[in-house]
Amino acid sequence: MTGALLQVDGLTAGYGAAPVLHDVGLTVQxxxxxAVLGAxxxxxxxxxxxxxxxxxxxxxxxxxxGADLAGTKVEHLVRRGIAxxxxxxxxxxxxxxxENLRLGxxxxxxxxxxxxxxxxxxxxxxxxxxxxxxAGHQLSGGERQMLALGRALVGRPRLxxxxxxxxxxxxxxxxxxMALLRDLRERTGLAVLLVEQNVRSALSIADEGVVLALGRxxxxxxxxxxxxxxxxxxxxxxx
Amino acid sequence: xxxxxxxxxxxxxxxxxYAAFALALVLIWRAARIVNFAxxxxxxxxxxxxxxxxxxxxxxxxxxxxxxLAGLLLGVLVERVVMRFVDHSSPLNGVVVxxxxxxxxxxxxxxxxxxxxxxxxxxxSRDAFEVGGIAMLSRYDLxxxxxxxxxxxxxxxxxxxxxxxxxxxxxxxxxxxxxLLGVSVGGMLTLxxxxxxxxxxxxxxxxxxxxxxxxxxxxxVVFVSAFTAAVVGGLDSPIGAVVGGLVVGLLLSYVSxxxxxxxxxxxxxxxxxxxxxxxxxxxxxxxxxxxx
Numbered sequence: 001m002t003g004a005l006l007q008v009d010g011l012t013a014g015y016g017a018a019p020v021l022h023d024v025g026l027t028v029q030x031x032x033x034x035a036v037l038g039a040x041x042x043x044x045x046x047x048x049x050x051x052x053x054x055x056x057x058x059x060x061x062x063x064x065x066g067a068d069l070a071g072t073k074v075e076h077l078v079r080r081g082i083a084x085x086x087x088x089x090x091x092x093x094x095x096x097x098x099e100n101l102r103l104g105x106x107x108x109x110x111x112x113x114x115x116x117x118x119x120x121x122x123x124x125x126x127x128x129x130x131x132x133x134x135a136g137h138q139l140s141g142g143e144r145q146m147l148a149l150g151r152a153l154v155g156r157p158r159l160x161x162x163x164x165x166x167x168x169x170x171x172x173x174x175x176x177x178m179a180l181l182r183d184l185r186e187r188t189g190l191a192v193l194l195v196e197q198n199v200r201s202a203l204s205i206a207d208e209g210v211v212l213a214l215g216r217x218x219x220x221x222x223x224x225x226x227x228x229x230x231x232x233x234x235x236x237x238x239x
Numbered sequence: 240x241x242x243x244x245x246x247x248x249x250x251x252x253x254x255x256x257y258a259a260f261a262l263a264l265v266l267i268w269r270a271a272r273i274v275n276f277a278x279x280x281x282x283x284x285x286x287x288x289x290x291x292x293x294x295x296x297x298x299x300x301x302x303x304x305x306x307x308l309a310g311l312l313l314g315v316l317v318e319r320v321v322m323r324f325v326d327h328s329s330p331l332n333g334v335v336v337x338x339x340x341x342x343x344x345x346x347x348x349x350x351x352x353x354x355x356x357x358x359x360x361x362x363x364s365r366d367a368f369e370v371g372g373i374a375m376l377s378r379y380d381l382x383x384x385x386x387x388x389x390x391x392x393x394x395x396x397x398x399x400x401x402x403x404x405x406x407x408x409x410x411x412x413x414x415x416x417x418x419l420l421g422v423s424v425g426g427m428l429t430l431x432x433x434x435x436x437x438x439x440x441x442x443x444x445x446x447x448x449x450x451x452x453x454x455x456x457x458x459x460v461v462f463v464s465a466f467t468a469a470v471v472g473g474l475d476s477p478i479g480a481v482v483g484g485l486v487v488g489l490l491l492s493y494v495s496x497x498x499x500x501x502x503x504x505x506x507x508x509x510x511x512x513x514x515x516x517x518x519x520x521x522x523x524x525x526x527x528x529x530x531x
Contacts, residue, residue, distance in 0.1 A: 052419060054415060054418075054419075074418040074419060075418045075419075075421050075423050076421070077419070077421075078419065078420060078421040079421060083419075084419045086415065086416060086419065090413070090415075090416040090419070092408075092409050092412050092413045092416060092417075093412075094408070094412045095405075095408065095409060095412070099405055099408075099409075102402075102405060103405060103406075103409050103417070103420050103422070104420055106402050106405065106406060106420070106421065106422070107420070107421030151420070155420075155421075
């Protein structure tokens with residue numbers, strides 16, 4: 001387990017007195033896609049928010065690339081190589097497409113590469129290139145998801161924390177986004193911790209799956225094993 | 240007609256000062272969702288600092304620059320020492336704390352400088368030029384136009400053309416997302432307060448010499464006009480603040496000139512009530528509903 005990109009052990013966290021997460025553990029290897037699955041309220045979003053420091057943990061350890069993340073400020077996380085695309089897409093709707101994307105690279109010292117990364121995002125999403133000057137609220141749901149994803153990529157992260165990318169999107173668009181994640185992993189070695197309600201699409205691209213129920217890990221296995229485990233699917237994943 | 244032209248220029252000159260002051264209110268509202276009721280007292284404090292410097296050195300301009308710097312510093316202090324610790328669960332908390340700050344600042348200034356009006360010199364003549372026998376503008380009016388114009392241009396460029404401006408806007412619209420993208424939201428908030436307080440100080444420097452002089456409460460009436468201007472403009476719109484300031488300035492000038500000076504405050508209140516009844520979001524508001 002020494003080579004893990006992200007190692008989470010015994011993570012307990014929540015809002016106020018009652019924890020939402022209990023003793024959660026998981027591992028993401030470099031270039032691996034790990035799906036976090038579970039019903040509404042299982043604690044999936046809280047898990048991502050705790051990993052990025054938006055929610056404080058009361059116990060447990062988060063180690064990224066060999067360094068303990070305890071005490072790391074939220075705004076410094078992106079400098080470590082972790083990009084969190086929050087639920088509801090996190091596009092700043094008052095800003096234009098171009099401004100949103102530039103925002104993703106403002107922290108970078110290497111201005112030339114930040115510009116290059118931005119151009120690459122426009123190549124990756126031609127529809128965004130056509131809407132550079134549009135405000136975020138003028139975009140469709142799929143375009144917003146692409147914008148949020150593209151904005152994260154401008155920072156050239158090593159780990160992407162992706163919260164419900166398929167939420168409210170047409171199956172075709174969801175399929176495109178999943179294919180894109182797989183493609184990015186192939187090309188750049190980007191690791192993804194993918195929170196999804198859409199279990200089928202998530203398991204279609206994931207290497208590993210972690211199933212959460214009421215804030216606890218109830219299963220952790222290869223994605224192919226989880227796909228074939230009928231009991232588990234019926235009990236926790238609803239299909 | 241002569242009178243109308245004179246009153247129009249006078250109104251525009253006053254209106255620009257209100258615009259600057261309203262702009263300061265808008266900057267803080269956008270950054271922190273607080274109506275900074277202490278802005279008037281903060282501006283007066285900066286004017287007093289300028290007054291001391293000018294008296295000691297004989298240089299108006301040194302005092303002017305120091306006032307803007309004092310404004311920046313005061314903005315940083317107010318945000319870092321006071322406002323940062325205000326619980327934002329209710330919008331009223333920030334208002335109450337700001338009003339408390341007014342009492343503290345006015346009391347302190349009264350103790351240090353005394354509670355009498357002290358006349359302040361203008362750097363330029365306030366006598367209006369006459370063109371074809373019609374009094375139009377004074378050199379001081381031109382100075383006000385140039386100063387406020389510069390502020391508007393600089394702020395516009397800052398917010399639309401620079402990385403810091405982009406960070407400030409993002410931090411105000413979406414704090415959590417901005418932090419995830421590496422923006423120091425707290426830093427942007429402090430910067431917003433500093434800028435706003437400096438702009439407020441500029442407005443104070445421009446308006447105080449044209450009235451009774453400097454006094455701990457010298458900006459109270461200006462605050463009411465500028466607050467009206469900001470609300471008329473929609474409170475979160477910089478363009479709205481400028482337009483609102485000009486509308487309020489012209490209204491005050493016409494009402495004072497054609498009816499009576501004593502009616503002017505009522506005209507401001509009437510404008511405020513009309514706008515709130517007809518278009519509660521303000522004339523230039525981007526958001527549909529407003530909390531406070």
